[in-house]
Amino acid sequence: MAKSSMKYQGSKDYIASDELMNSVNIAIALQKPLLIKGEPGTGKTMLAKSIADSLGKRLIIWNIKSTTKAQEGLYVYDTVQRLYDSQFGDHDVSDIKQYIKLGKLGEAFTSDEQVVLLIDEIDKADLEFPNDLLWELDQMSFYIPETRETIVAKHRPIVIITSNAEKELPDAFLRRCIFHYIAFPDPEGMERIVRVHHPNIEKRLLQQALETFYALRNVPNIQKKPSTSELIDWLQALVVGGISPNRIKQELPFLGVLLKKNEDLDTLLNHLHGKTQASRPVQPSYSSLNRYRY
Amino acid sequence: MFTNFFYTLKNFGVPVTMNEWQTLLEALEAGMAGSSLTGFYYLARAILVKTEAHYDRFDLAFAAFFKDVETPEGLPEKIWEWLEKELPPLEITEEMRRNHRQLDLDELRRMLEERLKEQNEEHHGGNYWIGTGGTSPFGHSGYHPGGIRIGGESRNLSAVKVAGMRRFQEFRTDETLGVRQFQVALRKLRQFTSRLEGEPTELDLEGTVQKTCDNAGRLELVWERPRENSIKVLLLMDSGGSMVTYTRLCNQLFTAVNRSNHFKDLKVFYFHNCIYDWLFHDPHCTLDNYTDTEYVLRTYSPDYRVIIVGDASMAPSELTRIGGVIEWGLYNDKPGIDWLKRLRTHFEYSVWLNPIPKDYWDWTDGAWTIRRIGEIFPMEELTVDGLERAIKALRSRQPARV
DSSP, X not given: OGGGGOOOOOBTTBOOOHHHHHHHHHHHHHTOOEEEEESTTSSHHHHHHHHHHHHTOEEEEEEOOXXXXXXXXXXXXXXXXXXXXXXXXXXXXXXXXXGEEEXXXXXXXXXXXXXXXXXXXXXXXXTTHHHHTHHHHXXXXXXXXXXXXXXXXXXXOEEEEEEOSSSOOOXXXXXXXXXXEEOOOOHHHHHHHHHHHXXXXXXXXXXXXXXXXXXXXXXXXXXXXXXXXXXXXXXXXHHHTTOOHHHHHHHOXXXXXXXXXXXXXXXXXXXXXXXHHTTOOOOOOOGGGGGGOO | OOHXXXXXXXXXXXXXXHHHHHHHHHHHHTTTTTTSHHHHHHHHHHHHOOSGGGHHHHHHHHHHHHHOOOOOOOOOHHHHHHTTSOOOOOOOOHHHHHHSOOOOHHHXXXXXXXXHHHOOSOOBSSSSSSEESSSOSEEESSOOTTOEEESSOOSSSOOSEEESOOOOOOSOXXXXXXXXXXXXXXXXXXXXOOTTSSOOOEEOHHHHHHHHHHTTTOOOOOEEOOOOBOOEEEEEEEOOGGGGGGHHHHHHHHXXXXXXXXXXXXXXEEEBSBOOSEEESSTTOOTTSEEEHHXXXXXXXXXXXXXXXXXXOOXXXXXXXXXXXXXXXXXXXXXXXXXXXXXXXXXXXXXXXXXXXXXXXXXXXXXXXXXXXXXXXXXXXXXXXXXXXXXXXXXXXXXXXX
16 A cells, blocks of 8 residues: 555645545545446546546546447457458558557556546446446456557556446446435535535525525435536526525526426425425425435 | 455345455555544445445444444234244134224324233134234234234235234245246337437448449448347335235246346345335345335436336225335325326336236225226236237337326
């Protein structure tokens, strides 16, 4: 554990909780991939950037799509190009190496200094995808049969993997990771996050907006709960639109910025309607937030 | 020195493995926990727990191990001894049925607790004490239209609460008779990805030869889209007491589904009588091995084909009441019927297979719940023909009518 001197302590444009910093440091020290889960908009992807910035390392991002294959992360052998080249005869095609193109993982392995590798939204890919990467992430090496070459990581990259929990990840894969769930920030934490983006926002406006925001998130049966990024956009809209803080709770201005599904708007209307009939005030309850906090 | 913590975690349902445990020990040796319990807490959680769904169980285990926090106690050992003896089945007459008032669930629980305090010896037969046979609402092998079965085998299929363990065999056995027929039926459950979607990744050899010839020998490659089965299956099986009668039939179906390797994904969960907040990983349906139903609803896409196998026969309270779950010590704050409706709304391709022959549905013990569940899910009997009809239903989207 020679690398224990290196500690992640958050960066100025990213607010990380102590728990999260702790998990990051555990993963770095144990040299294991860190799997990050959490609601959309809790800053999973931003975390890797923040780690790279604060440790002064290069960030390599591997964006996963539904068609991404594990192999693509290692290398691609461009056979077609080689065939074409051989037909025209204006290239020397005997050197296969020039047709081997390293993928993001390969790039991270061959880098001359340690890098931060972000494998973003791993759950987007096929069910088998994580299993196909087990060996490479464990051993930090892979073999290219075409050139009889083994690529070994010069420096084990710091691997950050994010998942939106769209698919379940295989157990064998999970066993090799350090896991952290980013809980949705509580109102105080959220205030700090908002201040990073809107340093000069009026206190009362922010307070009213936050209360409304958390009340909305607690409306039962909302399918797509508004997240941090939507809150920040909404605040921007409120500031630009010059909305007075007093009107926020009553009128819910620019609601479309927060709720993006028609069904959710209907759910909210029904909910508010039901509440007025029962003549109960809309009270935000923060209890559901504390589910993952200790 | 923490080895017992490993077992505590396992008992609380956190699936820890040796690998992860080793990693934790290494981390501890490297002094990464500092020397504080909080440090140890975060270190252990980051290394051992792999899904936020298990955070809660980890906390319980942690609290239990390090703070001696009280955990819910099982039934007193004494009662198990009373119940070890069994009696021959009891004949039920219409008169007996009338004589018994249908008891309310809460009332039953309260009565059982009082009875536990009063009773201090073995009892068999009779209608008051906890024991075997007889018509007291508590115990097993006896008859009471709405009693609490404690251990034993389900005999007259009317216990409202089973407090105690069910020791049912794992469903996975190698039944051969009938399996093939089921398999053939399951073969029909497939849907190939169309030639129009997805990435063209397969080399079309014939097309390539054709094009290359057209080009007078200059190579031109032609790619096509592969065709593969895209069907994903979610199998939910009832392993409740009344299902024991149909174990053989269910085994056959289960074996057939398992042998069908043409599905893109196959997931199996178990439940006891009705589905609530928990979907269990094995037929024993214990709380140390389950996935939250909520999690399944959130994670599994609506294109999963859902096959529920169960007799749909239960006490009405199990289906419609809050706290109606049959498991002793469990509590559901949403009635089972709400969960069923949510499953049905989320999974538009879903069917219910009932091992009870269709002709009996109208007059069997659970006729009322069979009818209610039949209104939510398309229900077929678990026969080869029924399975074929079910598969036909699974091939097309059927929006929920609930």
